[in-house]
Amino acid sequence: MSSSSARLTDTVGTNPALKSAIAKASKHLMPMLVILYFVAFLDRTNVGFAEAALRADRGVSDGAFALGAGIFFIGYALFEIPSNLALKKFGARFWLARIAITWGVVAAAFAFTTNDTMFTVLRFLLGVTEAGLFPGVIMFLAEWFPNKVRVQMFAIFYLAQPFSQMIGAPLSGGLISFGDTLTPWHGWQVMFFVEGMLAVVAGIAALFLLTNSPAQAKFLNDEEKAALSNVMALEDKVRTEDGPNGIWRAMANWKVWYFTVIYFALQIAVYGTTFYLPQQVAGLLGKKVGWEVGLVSAIPWLVGLFACYFLGRAAHTIVRRRNWGTMLYIGTGVFILGSGWAGANNLPLLGILFITLAVASFLSVGPITWAFPTAFLTGTAAAAGIGLINSLGNLGGFVAPLMRTGINAAVPTDSGVWGVVSLGVFAFLAAIMVFATKFFKVAKSDELLAKEAPAVGH
Template sequence: MSAVTTSTKEMLDSPVLKSAIRKAAFRLMPMLVILYVVSFLDRTNVGFAEAALGADKGVSAGAFALGAGIFFIGYAIFEIPSNLLLKKVGAKVWLARIAITWGIVSACFAFVQGETSFVILRFLLGVTEAGLFPGVIMYLAEWFPNKVRVQMFAIFYLAQPFSQMIGNPLSGWLINIGDQLPGVRGWQVMFFTEGILAVLAGVAAFFFLINGPEKAKFLNVDEKFALKEIMTQEDTVKDETGPRGVFAAMRNGRVWYFTLIYFCLQIAVYGVTFFLPQQVSSLTGQKVGLAVGLLIAVPWFFGIFSCYLIGRAANTVAKRRMFGTVLFVSTGVCILGSAWAGTNHQPVLGLIFITLAVCSFLAVGPVVWAYPTAFLAGSAAAAGIGLINSLGNLGGFVAPILRTAVNSATADPTGSAGVYALGILPFLAAAMMYGTRAFRNKADDLLDK
């Protein structure tokens, strides 16, 4: 075993470093989870307003699909610039700014007047939220060593099930309450209330986040040194084996490889998430509201456990490759199964398949992000992570349009044909995850020792 590897293993086993990691996780992770909870809620709550926007403001199915997806165009355009600015001004200020501005835009959905204003606001929501997710990924890569990074990513990803488990019933409840108030509609109350929650979360983030371990008053001198030492060693390895600089990262083949994997993942995530209220409503025969919101919470509840447990277990390269491959296969199979259940009017089986699909794609996300953060550092990390997330997230633009187009072309009254179309790409991602064995480098050697 080399001296560098021995030193790395000794540092990872150090009680001082473990104490620093525990303190950092306890201080930072709750605030980051809250930010992503309101972020995911504000980008997906539009599914609860689909029917009402059509009835009240004349937003057609095509315009809704365009609006649902155009969010990711604004998101993609401003993602890399936002990440570079975060690197320049610090996460404390920039993540707070992102949350406050997107919260204001989200609240403005209460005043939508038709298709044009709806589409414009969805685009602006993507612009203002751009940089949050990759910024947090980059932020966590600066705080936590590779060995525990998937676990931290998994904790961050818990925001998705928490958002849907808590947020879907909340959205349904706000719609029900709002419909009983004079002069407003339920969907208006939902958008405005949940937008203000994002603004409050942004204000809180400014006071809770810290720009790097060296500025953390909650760490003692030894803990700061231990954390800085292991992160410096990992960054040295990244500089030796990975791209250097913005343009080198954007030309790097591995960056584009993981961009395609992430694109396939986002096709699955948003293909399911955007239409989940309507799909569950169709399966159960119930109107979208509190009851449907409670049913939707079930898959996300189980997703909490799959995400966290696999995040803890995926602590070597071999395990990450194995989990990633199996989970992508499971995602594809379960999406196809939910479509079959819809076609054959099997609501219980449909909900089971949806639950398993959610458990699979939630758990695989942190595993995917472990790879690029293992070889990207500095400005290359800002650009590379931003590129992967921005272009990968275009899957969220493609998914609703693809699903709507297939349903329209097939005239499928159950909407299952579009779901079948979305269930194919996860199998490509599974093959590519298995192919990551070709990317082994020095950073992987340090991780496995």
């Protein structure tokens, strides 16, 4: 191990000022980041609750819905890397706030959807305006938190997904159910407008609550600033030695493309399940989408919340990250297949159980997956590499609904089982690829995980 690596490992493990700085940074930054992703994920996926209403009130066809659900990721992919580079230039505080405010305006505009074309255009614009939020936060966290605790921070950030669905599912269902009686609008219009405005408010708050770097943090004392800044500078040096330098080298790096494929497979499972979860639950229960379906749809996300947090805390060595990642991808595939089988055999309780376990698995494996590329990417290489992984990987969200709809049309069944089965196959591919990282050359950044991570208090 190099002298700088040894110094960093010792510092992370023993320096009280560093432990204090990490705890304070977690307390001051993570709530705002979770809120931003909460409303982003809510606005990204709430179309699932409006599908039937959009068809009845505005004539939005099944094909247009599938295209609109997926085309979000085309706009997202096109503007991901430019957005990440802009974040490096303007700072995370301003740029993340800008993203939230602009996507909130677009999300609210869905309340005025009139036809297939407008729905599709708005979904594309939602992707354009939200582009850069998720990878920007991943990059931001990689600049604030040492590798040893980074998966834990990623896991806390990921809690926004289950929170958004656990709280957002009954919220969306409730707005749809009661919107007609409480306002002159349709319930689905109220849902889109209210949830879009939440993003605008969150963006304004981010301007006041986020801080670009440890050196600028008013909540850290001088000793804590120095301890955290020094550790991150040493990690940057190690990552520079390990990984590619510059934008183009990062985009050409084979490891970046390797983890892009893994992330693509994960997004197939995530969005192929998430977009249709309300309908799948409604089918299992034999009820229409509304308040009751919204409450039941929140159960998988509640379980996933705890699984994501505790597994994120546990995955603080390279071996644990690889082993947990492999098992969770296998679990994702098995449980998705199980949910399809239960639906085909009219077993509602078993179907809900399998959906719950699938959601818990793919939520927990996300933070672990991001620990791999952030261990060797830094600077503009991180902006480009993380942006590339997320933008192309997220195209899985474009492919998933089209693939699921297409397979169900080609092999029609009452339960749509074959469309569900197709999602699980990609999770198994990701499991194989994560396990294969065992044969990668051990990098200096991996050596920094040799000792136990410091506890992060609140």
